[in-house]
Amino acid sequence: MGKGLTSRADDYSAWYNEIVEKAGMAEHSGVKGCMVIKPYGFAIWENMKEILDGMFKATGHQNAYFPLFVPKSLFEAEEKNAEGFAKECAVVTHYRLKNDPENAGKLMVDPEARLEEELVVRPTSEAIIWNTYRKWIQSHRDLPLLINQWANVVRWEMRTRLFLRTAEFLWQEGHTAHATKDEAIEETEKMLEVYADFVENFMAIPVVKGIKTESERFAGAEETYCIEALMQDGKALQAGTSHFLGQNFAKAFDVKFADSTGKQEHVWATSWGVSTRLMGALIMTHSDDEGLIVPPNIAPLHVAIVPIYKEEDQLNAIKERFQPIMEELRENGISVKFDDDDQKRPGWKFSEYEMKGIPVRVAIGQRDLDQGCAEVARRDTKEKASVQLENLCEYISKLLGEIQTNLFERAKNFRSENTHEVNSFEEFKEVLNYKGGFISAHWDGTTETEEKIQELTKASIRCIPYKAKEESGHCILTGKPSTKRVLFAKAY
């Protein structure tokens, strides 16, 4: 492991890649565009998963699992969705390999083993799921149907980046069916709230809730809701989406139910998802030039204890003194590691825990032990304090809460400092070039204008915020009247 990171100021993109690798989160695999998520990175993902899963269940959802493969005929049934994903689908055409007669020891695709119907590797699962729901839903008594699945999906991207865009990624996808339009919209909005709650309160990432414009909408959806976050380089990142699918899939897959009067109706649908991309958001929201910073609420390890000692009996004395303290911490739901690895020196461990973003580090040597205290360092501000051992558990417990709050507040301040209202296209371009960030501006509501602005500036409309002010103004490009501001940014 090399020392240090490239600084954000020198090369933001190199900084990001180095954090991912040096913090032990993920690495490039031998497979193009695909990553290996390493134990530490996966532990963070597992925590995110566990918390979200609990939230889904608390809102009445159940988990299920649907196949990785989708027959092409099923996939193409809902045309808009199929069209939207067509360009990035991996397709299975054969089911067997055989020994290559002209190349000893090598295998070849057996031309005899072509599939009668190609299988699409799911880029999302609407097709297979709605084909299944047709069988599950007959009556209004079967509704609402609230299902989630944790799965991998494949989108054959041209250009990939660890966590932000990989050919295969992990996510959850919720797919629900409802008797009425209102109920489905309510579900769509509810799940967006769940995401916002999770991302803000656990990941400490402030988000803007809003609605996508037509061009950014999920293929096959009537309306796409999203949460948008702002990264430290001034680019926006979509952190989660929730879609109101109308009756598009119900009609494509003929999913009908008998209402209370016995009349056959198509059901109303939603889908919603967040992915391992959130790991990228985590890194780019909080981390600094020393490495990753993980908010306590999702950290796999809260406290690393580094003993400093010369003789074995000193180590043993420290260990013994810490035994009850660690028990007390664990009883309070705080995960602790006592690092007595003798192969690494304390300075090395300090740097390593900083790189991994462990929220709190405790250092304890003979000097402290004699005074009955320990040095407690917090990762977010790097402040150190000397704390009496008998108060340690209480202190750390409180400190973790403070770190969580501080990270969120810090990110929120960054966002307000980097959100600008502009009223002319000149100003728009200037702010975008010199400051970046979110730009709040009037837009005439047409796709043409949106595309033109993107073409000219590379910035797109991230969302029409829920909280958009009602005010009359003029589109920054066309000067046509507008009733509210939308949020622009360059995006990941």
Next chain:
RNA sequence: CGGGGCGUGGCCCAGCCCGGUUAAGGCGCCUGGUUUGGGACCAGGAGAUCGCAGGUUCGAAUCCUGCCGCCCCGACCA
């Protein structure tokens, strides 16, 4: 799909233009010792089909041809 780069012990890489002893160095690893309050030091040691396949040559990591893989930049996207 277009443009560029790279492939040499586990990792980072020198060597390649201009072919010629035993393929250099750093990190890591193993052994022993000294160390331990911000990425320790000394001594010794192990570890390489130089991406693959052909070709040129007395001789190829180095030159030629083909192939494979990955990364980066653009178009596309969560």
